[in-house]
Amino acid sequence: HSLFSAFSKFGPLYSVRAHRNAAVAGPGYYAVIKFYSAGDAGRAQRACNGQKLFQKSPLKVCVCTKEKGFQHQVLALNSNKCQELANHYLGFNGWSSRIITLQNVSGFDGENEELEETSQKRSVKYLCAVEVTLPNHGVHTRGVALGEADTENSKDPLEFVTASRRAQKLAVGRALSIAFQKILLIVLENGKVAVEYNPSQEELTDYLTEEELKGLVQVSELSLQQFDLEEEDDLLSDLNFEDELPSREMLSN
CATH class of the missing domain: 3.30.70.330 (RRM (RNA recognition motif) domain)
Incomplete structure (x- = not known):
């Protein structure tokens, strides 16, 4: 301390x-x-x-x-650290985030059906799209990510609800982190901050309308294999399951 x-x-x-x-x-x-x-x-x-x-x-x-x-090896910052940096350099009212869509895609790849035939285990998966906006710099980015959690007993309603909540938070946190990865903060010697939109490659999700983006993540049109389910060591430590999902709107003056 x-x-x-x-x-x-x-x-x-x-x-x-x-x-x-x-x-x-x-x-x-x-x-x-x-x-x-x-x-x-x-x-x-x-x-x-x-x-x-x-x-x-x-x-x-x-x-x-x-x-x-x-x-x-350079690892992406988790969502909590991204928000900490944004609040410090941009100010609490200098940015906002919102959830565009959060969809349950459990069983889309046929995995759950096979598991349920042999055991009571079940995998719960949620797909999330998040938008981050920096109004003072004219920048907005989006992130799409998958969150997954397993249940030992799919017949237990409480365990299923807990796993669903965990998968939702993982999906939202990862999507928020992906959106922030496209933002480059340049801190000048005089303390001022410049912002650049800096995607690693052309990002289709940043140029779609909301309806087009929601259509893109529809279960019938999406292959879940394109998402990396590897978890960072400190990702789960950022999640408080009693809190609301991490979406925030900029306060009005």
């Missing part, structure tokens, strides 16, 4: 992790603090290195650099 409070003053943090020193280094601890912005990390290093922030001895703060030739 002390580390987070001290370093978050320089900008939003991706993660803060403290570790015990290796045996050869003697007693003590070290921490790895990840910023979203290299500029924020540099300012934190210059301001905190050699200072007594919350302890008696001064801290040694260094900026970590990757070794040459080291290939680091």
Whole structure:
């Protein structure tokens, strides 16, 4: 908590992790603090290195650099971290999101019918389309994603409802993350933020009307195999099943 409070003053943090020193280094601890912005990390290093922030001895703060030739896998930010960055750089009223459609596509690929013949297990799948709008920058993007959850006993109504809710939240969170992946935030030295629409490839979903998009995700016209169902390690930790689905509208002045 002390580390987070001290370093978050320089900008939003991706993660803060403290570790015990290796045996050869003697007693003590070290921490790895990840910023979203290299500029924020540099300012934190210059301001905190050699200072007594919350302890008696001064801290040694260094900026970590990757070794040459080291290939680091870049993972997409989950929906909670995307919203955290959007609120910080754009302001709470600087962006909005809404669910265009959320459809139950369970059993479309025939998997559930086969499972029900041999066991009580059932897979619940929801497909979601989300739109993110940045009105001050004239940018809007969309994301389409699939969420899946299994039930051990499909005859249990409570278990089925819980699995359905989980699949819905996974679908909405993934769709929101995909929509944000097309937005590039450029933080200038004077603190102003520029925004670019930066899709990895031509995105058909961003140019369709709502009716066309809803038609695209109709069960009869969609192959579920095109969606990646691999889950990020921290994705489920972002989901509070007692909350409403994460859609927000921009507040009016």
